[in-house]
Amino acid sequence: MQVTSTVANGERRAIRRALADWRACGRLAAAAIAAPWARTEPAAADWRRWLDQALMALGTALLCAGVIVFFAFNWQDLHKFSKFGLLAAAITVLAAFAWLRPAADAAGRAALGGAQVLAGVLLAVIGQTYQTGADAWQLFALWALLAVPWALAARAAPHWWLVLVVGNVALLRYFSIRFGMAGLFALLFDSRYLRTATLALLGAVMLQLALWHLLAARAPGLGFRGQTGSRLLAALACVQAGSLGLTSLFDSRFDAASFALAVAVLAGLAWWYRQRAFDIVVLSLTCLTGIVLVVAGLGKLLFEGKGDFGAFLLLGLVTIGLAAGAAAWLMRAYRAQLRVQLEQP
Numbered sequence: 001m002q003v004t005s006t007v008a009n010g011e012r013r014a015i016r017r018a019l020a021d022w023r024a025c026g027r028l029a030a031a032a033i034a035a036p037w038a039r040t041e042p043a044a045a046d047w048r049r050w051l052d053q054a055l056m057a058l059g060t061a062l063l064c065a066g067v068i069v070f071f072a073f074n075w076q077d078l079h080k081f082s083k084f085g086l087l088a089a090a091i092t093v094l095a096a097f098a099w100l101r102p103a104a105d106a107a108g109r110a111a112l113g114g115a116q117v118l119a120g121v122l123l124a125v126i127g128q129t130y131q132t133g134a135d136a137w138q139l140f141a142l143w144a145l146l147a148v149p150w151a152l153a154a155r156a157a158p159h160w161w162l163v164l165v166v167g168n169v170a171l172l173r174y175f176s177i178r179f180g181m182a183g184l185f186a187l188l189f190d191s192r193y194l195r196t197a198t199l200a201l202l203g204a205v206m207l208q209l210a211l212w213h214l215l216a217a218r219a220p221g222l223g224f225r226g227q228t229g230s231r232l233l234a235a236l237a238c239v240q241a242g243s244l245g246l247t248s249l250f251d252s253r254f255d256a257a258s259f260a261l262a263v264a265v266l267a268g269l270a271w272w273y274r275q276r277a278f279d280i281v282v283l284s285l286t287c288l289t290g291i292v293l294v295v296a297g298l299g300k301l302l303f304e305g306k307g308d309f310g311a312f313l314l315l316g317l318v319t320i321g322l323a324a325g326a327a328a329w330l331m332r333a334y335r336a337q338l339r340v341q342l343e344q345p
Helices: 009-024 030-039 044-073 080-100 106-129 136-154 157-178 184-189 191-218 228-250 256-276 280-303 309-343
Strands: none
Touching (some): 009 309, 044 106, 157 228, 191 256, 228 280, 256 280, 280 309
């Protein structure tokens, strides 16, 4: 792979680490590294582009936060139709600004992101004005649904991240109501319903993850690009699988089927992100979750009935050994992937 000044950030990092590994192994001399290393350094244009994107995202976030604070501070002084009109006007202005900008323009996409957020604020204002008794999960579900057209218009991955986050919050809230819980934390920490809710949430997030990869392969032009979206979903899947495994272990009666399902999900994630869609971040998360389950299971066996200092020492040694083994495996996998990337034309 030829190194140029316009190489993408991910490729630049991969090339730099490959050069460092080859130098450490003695396969390249220091003089041979200097020229290709210098060409991977970010240029002034790269820093300006990054600064433009960062300030654009920060400005959009501050604008949306300002709108929310404005309505919260002036809630009693504004008529209900004034609230609706101001929010609708703000969404219209943002949409018109994005429509006038060229395709794939950063400012236009930022405006569409602001419209996504303000659509949720408008729903919240309507729900607060007209107390119909509807639950918050319906607000988040409708917000996620209304965010989809804006994401389709923007054709950018960050807009789909908002859809994923809001949609999964709606699912969490729905299950808290479904089981008659007082709130999300009660759902997450009440052992009576944790396993059932975790199974449902794990199935939902795995379905979302499969759909994300399918759309990334079939319709990347709609914004299903990059690794952040799949990382968000994979991280949530690891959390749910780990929660399911821990619940199965520490329940009054060990649930082998649920524990096996949690292990199978982690194994499937590890295989997919090692063989089909390599991602070192997701592999690290699966290793961490697996270590937690192994240490928790061993700790239950050691402390069931007695607990002495030797058990703590053994748990510490096992944790260190598993962490070292996982780090070695991750390093080998990462270097193997680097060689594959650099051998590609």
